Amino acid sequence: MAGNMKAAVEMVLNSGFQLSPDAFEYLASRHDPDRLVEAALKTIKGAGSAPLVLDRSYFESIESASKTVVPHDCGHISAPRPISSPDPVIGAESERPMKSITSSRALTSGLPSSRNGQNVKPPPDSKPFEEDGIRLISGLERITIKGKASDFRDYFRDRLASLSSILRSRADVSGATTASHVPEGLKWHKVKFIGMVNSKKEFRDGTVVVELEDEDGLVKVTFRGDDAIKKKAARLLVDEVVCVLGATRNGSSVIAEDVIWPDIPYKSRSIPPSPDHAYAVLTSDVHIGSKTFLRDDFERFLGWLRGETDEPRLNEIASRTKYLVIAGDLVDGVGIYPNQEEELDVADLYDQYKIAAEYLSTLPDRIKIIIIPGNHDACRPTLPTPPIYSDYAAPLYSMRNVLMLGDPSFVNLSGQTFLLTHGRSLDDVIPFLPDCNFREPQRAMVELLKSRHIAPIYGEKTPLAPEPKDRLVIDPVPDIFHAGHVHVEGIAEYRGVLVVNSGTWQSQTKYQLSAGIVPKPSIVPVVDLATTKAYELNFT
Structure with missing residues (x-):
């Protein structure tokens, strides 16, 4: 490998990215691949979002944009500007007709993609959502760290x-x-x-x-x-x-x-005399793209949210549902673990997010959808985690009723403060906590409230980003603490705080079988926001 090419590859790897095979070949054919990579990394930093794998088209666009040269005697190439489109805003939009969802590979048409230079920028603040009863406390931070x-x-x-x-x-x-x-x-x-x-x-x-x-x-x-x-x-x-x-x-x-322990104080609740029974539906770990994705159950769930059941009471709850909260792992991802491709039905990360957007686009626009990243999503691997990269999830960012947040996020929905996290640290704390296990993840979540920290243990499976301020401290105290990751649904109440682990839409994987983990799929917690009482709906 030539010296310039070796330096280019080292820069990519040291910055936390990977090269696709065609990108490697393209860089190897360039006269100065190290300068091209340096320009690309600067552009990524300026854009505020980054792909996991840099492909050939990315470097081609960088090189094309960099051909604007200032006067010839200067010898300086102007840096390319990041490409972005207007910020998405939640607003009134006519409901889309129901589409037939029969094959996951047939769902990838008609949705925006970032591969051809289109990059949808995430919203800079929560003001567009306040009219829908959403008040963002935190969750859009993007803090650069050096790791010294x-x-x-x-x-x-x-x-x-x-x-x-x-x-x-x-x-x-x-x-x-x-x-x-x-x-x-x-x-x-x-x-x-x-x-x-x-x-x-x-x-x-x-x-x-x-x-x-x-x-x-x-x-x-x-x-x-x-x-x-x-x-x-x-x-x-x-x-x-x-x-x-x-x-x-x-x-x-x-x-x-x-x-x-720091612990949380007791929260007292006063029920309004004539409560408006609006509902929040909590879910996570959908794993679209996996061969073990429970498509039929998930489509049954979406049909319920559209009011297509024969049960009047269920249809009434669906009609009063204002929010769908997805606590990470919307898709199964690519390259998350060795030989994952053998367990994928959709092996392209862009297509996985297209399919996810197609599914969610069948819901009424009155339902506001809040999505945070999980460890299978296209995102920074450390906690705190900024929102899912818009490069990959452009179809979701283009939806007016979708709000993409980071992990963790504090958000107030119709007067109730939610703490949202994917729950990766449960892998670390459950083995060390007496009376806690993976069959009842809500027990470990209660212990995190006592510790007032989302991921107290450093150096285990959950990588932590050394930001100047520890944003994993649980402050303020939420009304509802929502996580997923473990694939086992469970609900608890601790000192007036509703604790919910929202299960999964994936059947048992090979890894779970080897680890003795038995998932509880297709069970959805639904929270009455007037009373914070939770119900469980089973879509198996």
């Missing part, structure tokens, strides 16, 4: 400061100091201090030893004694922030007597 060691240091400092502030708002944490200020040299001195769990060791006799740290120091804490304190010690997760009450054993060790 100092970025991770600042990220965890912000996490410690944010969760310490939440802890200090509790009456039982009043007067707490920090880990580095625990007095040294005093034996059996009562202490109360806040710190981040740096490490945790469990012993056969039930003793647990953790290290709590702050910016300036570290304290070793030992949990032993009755079952109550041992149970709390077993619940501790690495990298979460807690307050410990205990007594000093020696200069740098504490015997714990209690642990206090």
Whole structure:
């Protein structure tokens, strides 16, 4: 490989992208592939969205656009501008006629595509949606990170400061100091201090030893004694922030007597005397494009939302449905895991999103659709995750009743505040939480509320982006906490917060079979927004 070509490939890989085979051949035929790649990466940065795989047509368009040269004696090529179309706006639009959905491969016509240079830009704010009862709190942030060691240091400092502030708002944490200020040299001195769990060791006799740290120091804490304190010690997760009450054993060790988590306060609800029973339908993990996508069940579900059932009560709920919330993995994606292509019915990522848009376009425009990314979607792989790349999901961005948000998002729908996340961190926390399992993911979601953090553990399966501010801290406290990812539907209520894991539209995969995970597909939670009471509808 020539030196310039090697440098070009390294730039692409180091920037987190991949080259398609035809793009590799095209770059190899260019005189200066490294400069062409550099120009392409600058354009991606300016556009605010990026494809996962750069193909030949992308570099051809970059080279074509860069042929506008300033006066010949300067030798400078002007940078190409990102291509974009007007921002989508939710508004009144006549309902589209019902289309026959028989073959997934027949659904890819008549929808916009970004392959021919068309790129639909996501909305810059939520103002166009406010008239529909949607008030966006967060979810459209696109923060560039460098990933330096100092970025991770600042990220965890912000996490410690944010969760310490939440802890200090509790009456039982009043007067707490920090880990580095625990007095040294005093034996059996009562202490109360806040710190981040740096490490945790469990012993056969039930003793647990953790290290709590702050910016300036570290304290070793030992949990032993009755079952109550041992149970709390077993619940501790690495990298979460807690307050410990205990007594000093020696200069740098504490015997714990209690642990206090940030937790959420109790929420009281007042039901209006004449509530307007509007509904939000919560779902996730559709996995369009997979051979195990349950097409018939999903089409039955869409038919219900159109009011096509024989049940008057179900049709009434459908007629009062204002929102459809999809918590990630709308499509199955491409290249997510080894040999995935063998399990795909639609092996083209663009076509997967076209099919998704075709399905959703059959719904009445009065139903506003909110979509966040999952780990199978075309998006940045780290949390927080900006909205799905508009390059791939252009047909969705072109729909006036669709709002594309990031993970996590806080959004208020008709007066109820939703926290939306795909739920990737459930893979990390469930194995470490007592009394939690993949059959009841809502239990682990409750524990995340107690920790006041969406992904408390760093360094496991869920990659975290070291942004300056930890946007995974759960603040404000939601009315409804919605996630998916585990493919098992479940509902719980904790301190007045409705907790929902919305299951899947995919039957058991080979991976799930090998891991012993049994999905609960085609079950849809429906929430009455006047009362936050949840119903489960089964479309199998």
